Amino acid sequence: MFKNLPRHQFGNLQSKMFPAYFSMVGVCCAVSVASFGYLHPWKTSSTTERYQLGFLLSSFAFNLTNLFVFTPMTIEMMKQRHKVERENNIGEEVGWSKNVEVAKSNPKLAAMNKKFGMIHGLSSLANIMSFGSLAIHSWYLAGKIDL
Template identity: 30%
Template sequence: MPASSEPPDVAKLLHLIFLSTSWGMQIWVTFVSGLVMGSRLTRHTYGFIQSELFPYYLHICSACAFFNLLIFAMYHPSELLSKEETTQITVFFVCVAVAALNAQWFGQMTSDILADKHQIERTYGLGQEIGFFTSKSYRKLRESDPAYRKMCRQLILYHALSSLCNLCCIACNGWSLYYLAAHLSAL
């Protein structure tokens, strides 16, 4: 497709829908719902809800990133890209790669380890506390059970990697929104 032709309105609309859907979900899940649920629900209820919702969230974000890259690439041929457009397509590509990695690996591993960890905690009567902070009972369990201690370390690692991927996607989508806003001729 020639670069001089403007994308049709439907392509622009789809691009906005995918970008805003992804951005809105990321902001809500990362900065609002997680904090509210984590401070109001029991640890196991919170973990269960997240393990059920996160695969959908991560796959929707991954799909939105892919479609944003696809739509942008269709209307910006590589041989005619400006430096700014090259940066934008790179940002979309990074977002796709990181979102897919999170959806297929880090997010899934975090949920799987959390489910195993909850099973062990239930056998000790733990998991019904409300809030983010751990009690002495969890520390004692980590000290006495090597398998549980290993799961705790793995969970910290995979959760941190998943969170970094999520923050990277938020940054990519924030950059994309800035790029889009800078190229609006009118509201």
């Protein structure tokens, strides 16, 4: 998409896709937490099973943080940047942006880019942490398979 859509269209598409993605992953995490918690009650579960529940809960928490904190912040910042970019006649190009060049002479856009990068980076980190927690749980489940 990045290589084929104008930047503003790409950003608008992403702003629709990511809330749906984080919602779907959140529902799946909630079902996994509930299922695992039901099948392995805390009082009778082993240390390993308690860790697994912790990994599932952390994945759920990271995902909810993305859905309810970082995604709305990222979308709002993107909309503000799009407005400033339109004022500077940029953003309709496909692929790499002229944004960086314009930001050198536009301190408002430079500040927006910095804030957007920070929020986007935190969102990516939360997504990686969620994925990592699920990967550890998948490793645990794979170890339970007897072929």
